[in-house]
Amino acid sequence: MFTLATWNINSVRLREGLVARLLREEAPDILCLQECKSPVEKIPLTMFQELGYNWIVARGQKGYNGVAILSRLPIEDAGDRDYAKLGHARHVAARLENGVTIHNMYVPAGGDIPDRELNVKFGQKLDFVSEMRDVFHADNPQRSILVGDLNIAPREDDVWSHKQLLKIVSHTPIEVEHLLAAQDAGKWVDVTRQDIPEGLLYSWWSYRSPDWNAADKGRRLDHIWATPDISNAAHGSRILRDVRGWQQPSDHAPVLATFDL
Template sequence: MAFTLATWNINSVRLREPIVCKLLEEEGPDILCLQECKSPVEKIPVEQFRALGYGHMVARGQKGYNGVAILSRLPIEDVGDMDFAGLGHARHVAGRLENGVVIHNFYVPAGGDKPDREVNEKFGQKLDYLTEMRDWFHAERPEKSILVGDLNIAPREDDVWSHKQLLKVVSHTPTEVEHLGETQDAGKWVDITRQDIPEGQLYSWWSYRARDWDAADKGRRLDHIWATPDISNAGHGSRILRGARGWEKPSDHAPVFATFDL
């Protein structure tokens, strides 16, 4: 079974319902994982998505904040969620396809503005969240799994517009990169995007603060698709739909795609 999967921090699924529909119509991924839905599950506009062929959804919602959802053309079974760091946030949901593949959809905390847990509680929460993810993967030893989402860290030097200038900026600090690396290693996760596109600058997020985001191109790769080693060789066709960042009333993130032949 081959399927194409996309992950996208949508920054309010109700506000940006038109561009979610645009993506589903024009790109047609079999599965779309959304983060920062900012909606209770019962208020996610599923009718429009069903009309486009996406009749299945597993989701966790929260009014005004966070929230994750997996929209699918393929049957998918809800297999739960984890509340890492005990934040009480809707930041994870998992679904199992009929072929046994488990998809984990994550929205890791952004971490606030200052990379110092002594003065910024949110940064500490981010590090604690990643530590508990790491420990869970050590214990669970995931197999036949795909992990996607806004992990809010750009780990490589070529995942940001300026490694030197962002070393002390939340999302690219050495501490965060180390925590993400330990989390990835704990599950032996393979970065599918970089497996396919091993070299060169690659971004999935551009700040709303930039007057002309496209020309300035001060981006970061915060959105990821990983897979366990037993299925990582089945992943291919990775791409980032940069153009979506320029759609009407856009998210500040662009969708990331990969195809799996399983």
């Protein structure tokens, strides 16, 4: 059995103390971080190792993007893919000794205008998710878990107002369509919604809100998926909303699930 957490940390060096606090208080066996904003060699590995996280698989960039998998369990590097040929550190995979592969993804946010003709970043986002679909369709993933900041809230109850966000990047119909096509191509099961099938559920609250907690205008942008052959082993899903209220926080909250594998 192991517990896995995913968290867009929005700079692992700036928020090293918050990562340490999460590791001490929640002690997930595996922590997948996105938006590390650091070259791999400058990730504070010593501190993580002192807390028992002796294995790390990561891809980094100076000041942007970056994904890392920290683990108390032995893992080996299972590669990466440059989705949409952006040259960004947005994907890394690791394999556990039991053969389960973990994919850590950071899908582009897509800018502010949901039109690829007017906004290059939105087109890059759609291309990224389309390539995810094609890869999953070709590879037919098995014994795999996919986590990360996918930057899309697919369900009506994954956002604070479905109607008001239909034209806002992260919940537009075309983004949702692309994400669901990628999910269907790999037959991925949304573990969080398997465990929490009903009700409003968020993992991100904007920095722009002066009182994010009271306004509660959230979106569920962070996801844990599993292939059908292991999805029934997942349970205990939760989103650590309180972490969004820690001092100098990320605008994302960690998402966790436990797997009996």
